[in-house]
Amino acid sequence: MGIARGRKAGPGVETRRTPVRCGGVRIRGGLGGVIEFNHVSKIYGKAKALDDVTFTVAAGSVTGFLGPNGAGKSTALRILVGLSRPSSGSATVLGLPYAGMACPGLRVGTLLDAGARHPGRTGREVLTLGAITLGLPRTRVGEVLDLVGLTERESRRTVGGYSLGMRQRLGIAHALLGTPAVLILDEPANGLDPQGIHWMRRLLRDLADSGCAVLLSSHLLHEVEQVADHIVMIGRGRVLAQGTTGELGRGRGLEETFLELTAHADRGPGSTASPGSTASQEIGASPETGTGRGGA
Amino acid sequence: MTRAGDRPTDITAPSPVTKDDKMNADRPIPFRRLLAVESRKLVDTRSGMIIALVMVGLVAASVVARGAVAGPKLQTLVGTAGIALGTLLPVLGILTVTGEWAHRTALTTFVLEPRRHRVVAAKCLPPLLAAVALSLFAMLVAVPATAVVSGVQNVPAVWEVQPLALLGWTGGNVLVAAAGLALGALLLNAPAAIVINFSTPVLWAVVGRLDSAGATLAEWLDLGTTAAPLTSGDMTWSEGARLATSVAFWIAIPMAAGLVRVLRKEVT
Numbered sequence: 001m002g003i004a005r006g007r008k009a010g011p012g013v014e015t016r017r018t019p020v021r022c023g024g025v026r027i028r029g030g031l032g033g034v035i036e037f038n039h040v041s042k043i044y045g046k047a048k049a050l051d052d053v054t055f056t057v058a059a060g061s062v063t064g065f066l067g068p069n070g071a072g073k074s075t076a077l078r079i080l081v082g083l084s085r086p087s088s089g090s091a092t093v094l095g096l097p098y099a100g101m102a103c104p105g106l107r108v109g110t111l112l113d114a115g116a117r118h119p120g121r122t123g124r125e126v127l128t129l130g131a132i133t134l135g136l137p138r139t140r141v142g143e144v145l146d147l148v149g150l151t152e153r154e155s156r157r158t159v160g161g162y163s164l165g166m167r168q169r170l171g172i173a174h175a176l177l178g179t180p181a182v183l184i185l186d187e188p189a190n191g192l193d194p195q196g197i198h199w200m201r202r203l204l205r206d207l208a209d210s211g212c213a214v215l216l217s218s219h220l221l222h223e224v225e226q227v228a229d230h231i232v233m234i235g236r237g238r239v240l241a242q243g244t245t246g247e248l249g250r251g252r253g254l255e256e257t258f259l260e261l262t263a264h265a266d267r268g269p270g271s272t273a274s275p276g277s278t279a280s281q282e283i284g285a286s287p288e289t290g291t292g293r294g295g296a
Numbered sequence: 297m298t299r300a301g302d303r304p305t306d307i308t309a310p311s312p313v314t315k316d317d318k319m320n321a322d323r324p325i326p327f328r329r330l331l332a333v334e335s336r337k338l339v340d341t342r343s344g345m346i347i348a349l350v351m352v353g354l355v356a357a358s359v360v361a362r363g364a365v366a367g368p369k370l371q372t373l374v375g376t377a378g379i380a381l382g383t384l385l386p387v388l389g390i391l392t393v394t395g396e397w398a399h400r401t402a403l404t405t406f407v408l409e410p411r412r413h414r415v416v417a418a419k420c421l422p423p424l425l426a427a428v429a430l431s432l433f434a435m436l437v438a439v440p441a442t443a444v445v446s447g448v449q450n451v452p453a454v455w456e457v458q459p460l461a462l463l464g465w466t467g468g469n470v471l472v473a474a475a476g477l478a479l480g481a482l483l484l485n486a487p488a489a490i491v492i493n494f495s496t497p498v499l500w501a502v503v504g505r506l507d508s509a510g511a512t513l514a515e516w517l518d519l520g521t522t523a524a525p526l527t528s529g530d531m532t533w534s535e536g537a538r539l540a541t542s543v544a545f546w547i548a549i550p551m552a553a554g555l556v557r558v559l560r561k562e563v564t
Binding site: 078081082083084085098099101102103104105106107110112113115116117118119120121125129130132133134135158174178 | 320321322323324325326329330332333336337340341342343344395399400401403404406407408409410411562563564
């Protein structure tokens with residue numbers, strides 16, 4: 001129901017029904033769209049990085065944002081958190097433009113690039129800076145370190161010596177600092193070992209089950225398939241398909257759907273992809289059924 | 297190996313989130329917190345710590361060395377620290393404002409505080425305060441240095457200082473730090489800003505000797521020249537006008553342009 005109801009609820013309209021508890025924060029608009037992309041386009045010169053992207057993410061669900069490299073996933077997420085401006089359209093979190101929130105870090109946890117850290121800072125220091133900014137007690141640093149399984153010793157090493165997997169854990173710890181109701185993660189599974197991937201799946205599932213809205217981008221199909229309730233597939237800046245994980249994978253598996261829809265994006269114009277594959281498709285039922293296991 | 301995955305993840309139980317925190321989400325981050333974070337970032341890495349220690353060490357060393365050579369003259373000793381500060385404060389300013397772009401930590405910083413101008417303001421204050429603090433530190437070191445040199449060399453100490461001159465000297469140190477901040481904000485690239493910072497005095501020396509027009513240009517725009525009367529303690533109106541012109545050229549205009557750039561920049 002995400003899309004339809006989310007629109008009507010819209011910014012500013014609060015449907016004060018039973019509030020969903022997640023991270024101690026009430027979510028506005030009940031189970032409607034916690035994250036909403038409304039016809040977002042982004043044009044760099046002549047290139048369209050994003051073309052009329054519209055989708056919502058509901059509370060209590062994990063939405064996988066899938067697409068090949070260069071499809072526009074990171075651009076969309078940067079627009080969502082106000083680091084980049086859309087050429088047209090708008091994106092909102094909890095009914096507000098992200099940059100319009102007073103202290104967004106206490107509502108929204110974000111990990112855009114685990115590698116974007118000062119190599120000379122310790123992991124603990126990175127989290128301490130975040131905790132000070134958000135006005136959280138320093139004890140919160142130890143809590144999120146525990147939560148992501150970074151040891152005391154590891155936390156006192158500089159990030160320059162971290163493996164990518166450890167950086168991802170640190171990034172997730174940072175995103176969880178403010179006990180957010182919304183999580184936005186760009187390629188969080190990159191560099192994680194199988195153990196780490198299993199851990200992350202469970203963490204995201206638990207967060208969603210406690211009411212969080214989770215949006216994670218990835219090109220790792222199988223990882224997303226196992227954790228996401230809802231999938232948004234993007235290629236060349238356009239939403240190619242969206243629906244529940246079951247709907248998109250029905251009969252032929254998610255990978256098959258993905259490869260078919262994104263074939264043209266990989267091989268470029270003049271490829272053997274069927275002409276129909278460039279059009280935005282709705283697989284399975286109507287988008288109204290899109291919240292999947294939301295609220296389960 | 298015990299990772300978090302080995303036990304159930306309990307998200308809400310250890311959470312310190314209270315009603316206060318919930319309300320805090322609707323309140324902007326107080327500026328003092330941003331200031332605390334940006335100040336901390338100056339010294340929480342090894343490189344930052346080294347820069348800080350080098351600055352303190354150089355100030356102390358230059359004061360003491362000058363004392364040994366030039367004799368126990370308090371004001372002269374204090375002024376010597378200006379060479380170290382004039383060299384290092386602009387670099388501190390440049391590194392402070394460009395750091396977030398070098399390591400792409402802007403990605404995190406601006407997500408926590410999307411009002412970027414507040415972050416820039418919080419970044420600019422610590423180097424300016426450091427300029428004042430280091431100026432005071434130089435005076436503090438100069439007093440015992442003067443006394444000791446006087447005793448060792450058996451020469452009477454010259455304690456006379458012009459308070460206005462010391463104030464002007466401190467102001468000059470703040471200005472060079474501000475010039476570094478402005479240049480860094482404009483270019484958002486530390487190597488480029490540092491090269492320009494160190495090559496401008498050479499450039500002015502050349503321009504000033506070209507012809508009369510070049511000399512006039514240097515008189516009005518070279519911050520090194522225009523700020524010099526500050527240390528004399530009595531500045532004429534025309535000197536003030538020249539200083540204001542060069543401050544506008546090297547600090548106000550690049551800072552304004554840099555701020556606009558930071559506010560509009562796509563963070564990637």
